[in-house]
Amino acid sequence: MAKAAAVEVQAGDRSVRVSSPDRVIYEATDRTPEVTKLMVAEYFASVGDGLMRALRERPTALERWTSGVRPGMKLATGPQDKDADAFYQKRVPKGAPDYLETATITFPSGRTADEICPTEIAVPVWCAHMGTLTFHPWPVRRADVDRPDELRIDLDPQPGTTFGDAVRVAGVARELLEEKGLRGYPKTSGNRGVHIYVRIEPRWEFTDVRHAAIGFGRELAARDEGVTMNWWKEERGERIFVDFNQNNRDRTIASAYSLRPIVGAPVSTPMTWEELAGVTDPGEYNLFTVPDRVADGDPWASIDDVHHDITPLLALYEEQGSVEMNFPPDYPKMPGEPPRVQPSKKVAEHWDEDGNWIGPA
Structure with missing residues (x-):
């Protein structure tokens, strides 16, 4: 041919x-x-x-x-x-x-x-x-x-959880954001997860935005037992993981309106909060159906209207003790980061009862 x-x-x-x-x-x-x-x-x-x-x-x-x-x-x-x-x-x-x-x-x-x-x-x-x-x-x-102008909250379903679980947690996340005076814009990931974006003032460094995400995630986990902030997969259980490390330098998430490399050509689709709450099958939003949605208006049309102050989320991080968390393995060792030791391989005497490192420097 x-x-x-x-x-x-x-x-x-x-x-x-x-x-x-x-x-x-x-x-x-x-x-x-x-x-x-x-x-x-x-x-x-x-x-x-x-x-x-x-x-x-x-x-x-x-x-x-x-x-x-x-x-x-x-x-x-x-x-x-x-x-x-x-x-x-x-x-x-x-x-x-x-x-x-x-x-x-x-x-x-x-x-x-x-x-x-x-x-x-x-x-x-x-x-x-x-x-x-x-x-x-x-x-x-x-x-x-x-200096980022966007905080990204990645709600990642772990084995044993579903897209519906991510949608439920997204509703709790919305309430927390609004309590702190921030407006989040949700979208499907195009697979099983949910992403929430918050436009922010571009005056903080990557580490600050990451700490804001950690503070937010810890508070979300405190409010909902179906949420985890554990970096190590073996500790996450059947919960929704808030991937705080998506706010690091050179960490990115599939954009709104991107296609995903999954059977059926699904799209990472912007939603209103009310719309997201009723979605049961994210695969319904694909290359064939999404253009008609956009023709009727983009749910994220107003996302650039306001850039928020993340000080309330940084305050959460400080209230929680400003405890640093692990970075991805391809990162150089970062200031304040705990040792990159898989929990199942820890030496017990190097850690206190609260999980803090007390071993050799």
């Missing part, structure tokens, strides 16, 4: 070339038709306002599935995954168009990179041409890449 010729997709004021338009990215299911590469590009163009609200002026890593999504395919998470089928692109790909702009970011290691910084919808559509399904924007704007 002859290879299909490249086609042009209208994206704002530009026409973007998409090669191999008939390549199947998602196979058909009993509820959704197959999805081609062209359909992915057209989807991003159709949700342009909402997608750009999530990406505009933000350094953004790309999750590229150049051969499409199939059961058993693997996403590379490091250089050891040489046989992976998909990968993260943290630097501008070769062949980028001249209208694509960049931002220079610094990784925890101190290395720097020029990352894609979308300023118009043609950029995400071109990224679809490059096999991108999911966008991973930093919680900063290009004007100041060291």
Whole structure:
């Protein structure tokens, strides 16, 4: 069969070339038709306002599935995954168009990179041409890449819990945020979880925002026994984990309106709080259904209207003793961080009854 010729997709004021338009990215299911590469590009163009609200002026890593999504395919998470089928692109790909702009970011290691910084919808559509399904924007704007303007609360269901459990906990999280004078905007993760975003004043460093997330998460766990803040998986149990480390430098979450590499082409979909409370199947929100929602209005249209003060959440962290928690394993050892010792491998005499490190320095 002859290879299909490249086609042009209208994206704002530009026409973007998409090669191999008939390549199947998602196979058909009993509820959704197959999805081609062209359909992915057209989807991003159709949700342009909402997608750009999530990406505009933000350094953004790309999750590229150049051969499409199939059961058993693997996403590379490091250089050891040489046989992976998909990968993260943290630097501008070769062949980028001249209208694509960049931002220079610094990784925890101190290395720097020029990352894609979308300023118009043609950029995400071109990224679809490059096999991108999911966008991973930093919680900063290009004007100041060291001070986040977004607090991200990631409610991550652990084995034995469900999306419904995450929705219930999200309701408790909403109450806590509102008590502290903050407005959160929820979305489905596109899988089993729920994400809540809070726009904040860009005057704190990453460590401050992380501490705000820790303070919030600990208080949430104190109010709901179905919530855990335990970093080590063996201690989490059948609870919803508040992944505070998603607020670290170079940690990102799938953006609003991103596709997820899961059968059925689900979308990480912005919701109103009332809407979220009634959702039982997040898979209903996919490439085929979400564009009609956006045509009726974006639930996150007002997210940039107010940037909040996180001092009340930092006060929670201080009231809780300002106790630092573990960082991800790829981070250098951080100030105040407890030893990175898996609980089942701890030496008992090195820890007091409250779980505090008292062993050798």
